Amino acid sequence: xxxxxxxxxxLADLAGGAKHLAVDPDGDTLADLFDALAREHPLLAxxxxxxxxxxxxxxxxxxDGDDVRHLGGLxxxxxxxxxxxxxxSIAGG
Amino acid sequence: xxxxLAIGTRKGLFLARSEDGRRTWTLDGPHLLAQEVAxxxxxxxxxxxxxxxxxxxxxxGPTVMWxxxxxxxxxxxxxxxxxxxxxAGAALHRVxxxxxDSADRPGVVWAGCEPHSLWRSTDGGCSFxxxxxxxxxxxxxxxxxxxxxxxxxxILPDPASDRVTxxxxxxxxxxxxDGGAHWEPRNRGITAPFLPExxxxxxxxxxxxxxxxxxxxxxxxxxxxxFRTEDAGRSWSSIAGGLPADFGFPIASxxxxxxxxxxxxxxxxxxxxxxxxxxxxxxxxxxxxxWTESTAGLPDASWTAVVRDAFCVDEQDPTGxxxxxxxxxxxxxxxxxxxxxxxxxxxxDVLVVRAVHLP
Numbered sequence: 001x002x003x004x005x006x007x008x009x010x011l012a013d014l015a016g017g018a019k020h021l022a023v024d025p026d027g028d029t030l031a032d033l034f035d036a037l038a039r040e041h042p043l044l045a046x047x048x049x050x051x052x053x054x055x056x057x058x059x060x061x062x063x064d065g066d067d068v069r070h071l072g073g074l075x076x077x078x079x080x081x082x083x084x085x086x087x088x089s090i091a092g093g
Numbered sequence: 094x095x096x097x098l099a100i101g102t103r104k105g106l107f108l109a110r111s112e113d114g115r116r117t118w119t120l121d122g123p124h125l126l127a128q129e130v131a132x133x134x135x136x137x138x139x140x141x142x143x144x145x146x147x148x149x150x151x152x153x154g155p156t157v158m159w160x161x162x163x164x165x166x167x168x169x170x171x172x173x174x175x176x177x178x179x180x181a182g183a184a185l186h187r188v189x190x191x192x193x194d195s196a197d198r199p200g201v202v203w204a205g206c207e208p209h210s211l212w213r214s215t216d217g218g219c220s221f222x223x224x225x226x227x228x229x230x231x232x233x234x235x236x237x238x239x240x241x242x243x244x245x246x247x248i249l250p251d252p253a254s255d256r257v258t259x260x261x262x263x264x265x266x267x268x269x270x271d272g273g274a275h276w277e278p279r280n281r282g283i284t285a286p287f288l289p290e291x292x293x294x295x296x297x298x299x300x301x302x303x304x305x306x307x308x309x310x311x312x313x314x315x316x317x318x319x320f321r322t323e324d325a326g327r328s329w330s331s332i333a334g335g336l337p338a339d340f341g342f343p344i345a346s347x348x349x350x351x352x353x354x355x356x357x358x359x360x361x362x363x364x365x366x367x368x369x370x371x372x373x374x375x376x377x378x379x380x381x382x383x384w385t386e387s388t389a390g391l392p393d394a395s396w397t398a399v400v401r402d403a404f405c406v407d408e409q410d411p412t413g414x415x416x417x418x419x420x421x422x423x424x425x426x427x428x429x430x431x432x433x434x435x436x437x438x439x440x441x442d443v444l445v446v447r448a449v450h451l452p
Contacts, residue, residue, distance in 0.1 A: 011153075042171040047153035050184035051176045058152040088152040 101130030115427035147188025195252035205245030279326030306351035314344035332381020343404030390433030417443025
């Protein structure tokens with residue numbers, strides 16, 4: 001199974017500069033995908049989720065174009081070949 | 094010989110240096126641009142000074158970073174220097190305080206965080222362990238947040254014993270005499286006008302400093318009131334009588350002269366501006382019996398404020414006094430507060446200042 005993770009530029013630095021990562025999760029949910037990402041890129045994964053596993057408040061995650069907050073959150077199914085995009089929300093300063 | 098002043102702001106860290114005995118300063122930065130730096134310390138116990146910063150990315154969460162080359166490069170631990178264990182069921186929200194322990198405890202650094210938690214590092218701040226005796230304290234579920242959040246914001250390890258004194262908003266003062274395993278509240282005499290009865294704990298103590306007289310003597314700037322204890326916090330007495338207002342956030346004490354301390358009064362909790370719009374530092378040299386206003390070099394028509402950690406002293410003789418304001422000005426005094434010079438202006442809101450002397 002291979003899932004494409006698309007990163008914003010500011011996070012790509014934490015993945016060796018790659019904005020597109022191919023990740024092979026152990027399971028078929030978004031949580032499984034992020035767990036696999038954390039094994040390979042712990043610093044990157046920590047920017048996306050806190051230590052309880054929650055996606056950070058100002059981080060948006062889309063599976064095949066749909067915001068997971070309106071799907072199943074971390075339980076959202078992630079199929080083989082899916083694209084998961086991580087984007088900063090409208091916030092900052 | 095360099096005097097270094099670390100300035101943490103809402104949008105990055107600045108480092109000011111003085112090479113002429115703290116008379117003039119040059120500013121370097123911003124480092125960690127666009128990251129909130131609410132906690133900073135400079136650990137001078139090692140071969141090279143280590144700058145530790147508690148930062149908050151706007152989107153990507155809080156962490157601790159360090160620089161061993163005075164800001165040229167920064168490092169962080171992959172899994173996070175401060176990371177709640179799974180069974181705690183909590184996530185780090187903000188690092189409020191970073192405090193190196195004494196020279197006799199090299200590598201030990203303390204951190205105070207939100208939610209109310211105390212952390213201890215033995216590797217110079219690269220990784221911290223949750224102080225369980227504090228986290229598991231039966232009072233913790235009833236500690237309330239202050240307006241800025243619920244956090245351990247003051248950590249005072251006694252260099253001569255296993256005593257550690259902390260202060261929390263709004264939990265009050267707690268003391269451990271066994272290095273953090275057990276804690277007891279010590280707030281008798283500290284007011285809490287937002288509660289119907291004087292409580293054992295729950296006061297909104299804004300900052301505590303240890304007096305040079307020794308570990309049992311401390312001063313505290315409370316949400317309402319300025320207090321002093323001579324018995325390690327078992328009883329506190331007001332020393333606010335000579336001040337124009339008893340509200341404020343920071344308090345600092347002389348590292349060498351007993352009875353000497355400084356505060357920056359604000360009018361009241363619902364009017365957090367300097368009295369009459371004149372930003373002033375007030376100093377006592379007699380343990381709070383009387384206070385003297387420092388005027389030279391500080392602005393009139395100033396409607397800003399100084400938050401709890403945007404104020405510090407150094408360990409030089411005479412003692413240096415430093416403050417940063419919410420409107421981005423930083424002032425330094427090389428004469429114990431008799432006069433101040435402007436170090437920087439037009440910075441983002443200043444959240445923390447820390448001064449050290451580098452050999």
